[in-house]
Amino acid sequence: MSEGTKEPDGGEEKVVLKTHDGQEFTVDMATANQSGTLKNLLSEVGSSSNNPQVIPLPSSITSRVLGKVVEYCQRHAAGGGRRGGMQALEQFDEELVELDKDMLLDVTYAAAFLDVPRLLDLTSQAVADAIKNMSVEEVRHYFGVVSDFTEEEEKVIRSECPWAFE
Amino acid sequence: MSDDVFMEILARLPLKPLFRFKCVSRAWRRLISDDYFLRRLPLLTSAVFYHCNADAKEARFACTSGGGDLQECGMEFFPFHRDSDIVDCCSGLLLSYSRLRASFYVVSPITKRWVALPQTLKSTHLAVLAFDPCHSSEYRVISFTGWLAQGSELEVFSSATGEWAHHSLHWGVDSDAMTATLRHFAGVLYVVAFPNYIVAIDLDGMRCRRIEVPEPVKPEGSIDKSGGFLHYTCSDGGRLKVWMLEDADGGEWVLKHSIEVATILRQVPVKMHQQLQLLALHPEREVVYLRAPGKLVSYDLEKKEAEVVCEFRKEEEGVELVQIWLFPFSGHMSRCLAH
Numbered sequence: 023m024s025e026g027t028k029e030p031d032g033g034e035e036k037v038v039l040k041t042h043d044g045q046e047f048t049v050d051m052a053t054a055n056q057s058g059t060l061k062n063l064l065s066e067v068g069s070s071s072n073n074p075q076v077i078p079l080p081s082s083i084t085s086r087v088l089g090k091v092v093e094y095c096q097r098h099a100a101g102g103g104r105r106g107g108m109q110a111l112e113q114f115d116e117e118l119v120e121l122d123k124d125m126l127l128d129v130t131y132a133a134a135f136l137d138v139p140r141l142l143d144l145t146s147q148a149v150a151d152a153i154k155n156m157s158v159e160e161v162r163h164y165f166g167v168v169s170d171f172t173e174e175e176e177k178v179i180r181s182e183c184p185w186a187f188e
Numbered sequence: 189m190s191d192d193v194f195m196e197i198l199a200r201l202p203l204k205p206l207f208r209f210k211c212v213s214r215a216w217r218r219l220i221s222d223d224y225f226l227r228r229l230p231l232l233t234s235a236v237f238y239h240c241n242a243d244a245k246e247a248r249f250a251c252t253s254g255g256g257d258l259q260e261c262g263m264e265f266f267p268f269h270r271d272s273d274i275v276d277c278c279s280g281l282l283l284s285y286s287r288l289r290a291s292f293y294v295v296s297p298i299t300k301r302w303v304a305l306p307q308t309l310k311s312t313h314l315a316v317l318a319f320d321p322c323h324s325s326e327y328r329v330i331s332f333t334g335w336l337a338q339g340s341e342l343e344v345f346s347s348a349t350g351e352w353a354h355h356s357l358h359w360g361v362d363s364d365a366m367t368a369t370l371r372h373f374a375g376v377l378y379v380v381a382f383p384n385y386i387v388a389i390d391l392d393g394m395r396c397r398r399i400e401v402p403e404p405v406k407p408e409g410s411i412d413k414s415g416g417f418l419h420y421t422c423s424d425g426g427r428l429k430v431w432m433l434e435d436a437d438g439g440e441w442v443l444k445h446s447i448e449v450a451t452i453l454r455q456v457p458v459k460m461h462q463q464l465q466l467l468a469l470h471p472e473r474e475v476v477y478l479r480a481p482g483k484l485v486s487y488d489l490e491k492k493e494a495e496v497v498c499e500f501r502k503e504e505e506g507v508e509l510v511q512i513w514l515f516p517f518s519g520h521m522s523r524c525l526a527h
Contacts, residue, residue: 127189134193142196150200158211165189167213179211182523185299186207 036074037064039092045085047092048074056095058137083135087128094118094141115140119148123164126152195225202259203232203251203298203517227472231514233258233484233498234280234297237507247274248507249282249297250500258500261297268293276317278372279515281525283317283329292329292345294525301525305329308343308352318372318391321518322471328391330377335363344391359387359396371411378411378418386411386420402431402441412469419469421476423449430469430476430489445474445489452487455494456480468514477514484512 037054039047054060060077067075079088097114121129126148133142153161162169169176180187198206198220210217219225233252247269250258263269272286272293284293292315295302310333319327326348334341339358345351359366361381369380377389386399401420409422418433420441430445449464465479474489477497484497500509 130197131189131193134190134196146193146196147200149197153197153209154201154205156205158208161209161212165212167216169212170214171211176211179217183207183210183299185301186204188300 038074038076039088040076040078041083041085041088042079042081043085045088046076047085047088049092049096050099052099053092053095056098056138057091058139060136080135082128083132084128087125087132090118090121090125090129091132091136091138091141095138098140115144119144121148123152127165191219194219195228198225199228199230206517226517229517230486230497231468231470231477232280232517233512233514234277235500235512236274236277236282236510238510246270247510249274249277251280251298252498258498263295263297265300266293266295266302269295275315277511277513278317278319278327279321279513280521281317281319281327283315285312285315292331294327294329294347296521296525298521299525303525305345306350306352308333308345309354310334310341310343316370316372316377318375318377320372320374321520322516323374323520325520325523330391338362339396344394355394357389357394357396359389360398361385361387367405367407369405369407369409369411373413380405380407380409380411386418399433402443403429408466410466410468412471414469414471414474419444421466421469423464423466425449425463428452428466428476447487447489447492451492452478452485452494456483456485456496467512471516479512 035051036048054064126145130145130149133145153164206220210220235250235258237248248260249263250260252258268286271288272284274282275285276283280298282295284295292305293302308331312331314332316330329345331343332340333343341356343352343354365382367380371378375391377391379387381387382405384401384404386401388397388399406422409420412419420431422429426449428447428449431441432444434440434442467477467479469476476487476489478485483499485494486497487494
């Protein structure tokens, strides 16, 4: 069920996403339109099959990360009507976010940058689930954050809500 | 990673880790305490359940745990939980009353803290807990001790003074007209009264003000503060109407939204004949919360989108869901019983 507009010559509109590390992903409009950012951009500049628009992406979105986002967008552009219906789509979503930490955070960032709300929802929830039972120290390690509190300050915050540390 | 992306993640955390992670760094603490962030959070949910078997009416309390589930909070930390009754709940705090000891207790199942209030002078007819975590960490307990034709005798406990004080109120409508629909915001207790009033009781000055509402009140109407304005929401079964009072001091009511209930029902898997019960408006966003059998549903009044916030079918098995409350996230919640 592609929403891509057929051009007079029968070819379908395409767009090329180019990552900073030089890889190119050619996708159809229905896939690109899953991203709010691309949809807005393409509604202004347009694209065609013969001369597809090339959109460069920031360095933080590597080809591996973009590959995941494109995989998501392609599957969701097809909708639940294909390959086993909504149930299969839900399973696809679940499996898609089974990623290592760095990849999960990078895909979360990419989903926010490209404005793919459902994917952002999925990855943010996966990160939240991964950290919700962690200690403060484990969370610092997870995000590579160094504490800038003094020992005394940290003690005060802990004493404000001891129940949160039980 | 940008603050916006961090907020997406933090907004999906349960209450406990959210408070805990204020310790991670200054940037995290700033984000978690940020007003903009707090406005984005869904309302927290709490609910009181009772076992249905006739002889043991033991109450259970549950709170949202994130991810849309209600998690039961064990009440064992509160030594009188077996021989006292939950008489009210407000923003996650419980008011418990023991007939045996004629004593009130204020209990926080989230922080597992509780306090016994000093004895009241007179026996209570009705007691209300007033706590607004967006406003302050002070809470009050209002015990109505006797009804007058157009007012009442009452005692009010303030956590700021630690004492009960006696007052009498004249609310300007017949006591018989007062309904059980009441809400507390920022030191004012609002009570819906027949045929078309809201009585606003200022708990600081102990004065009542009568506010006329634009249509006859219904028992299932709801009073809310949203975006700083007083709202009255009512449903006649077919239509949901949201009214806003433009100016608290004698302004006009404006009809902000009027939605066909059927359009909401179409978006959630609820049978058409089932009723939606109004719960609350979001304090900042244009979102109304409704209760359907076994579900809590939010409806975005601007986007016109309904969403199932949480399902409590599992928790409801063999028990009766008595009341469900929604309240905004606030740092005051952790401090209010910290003595």
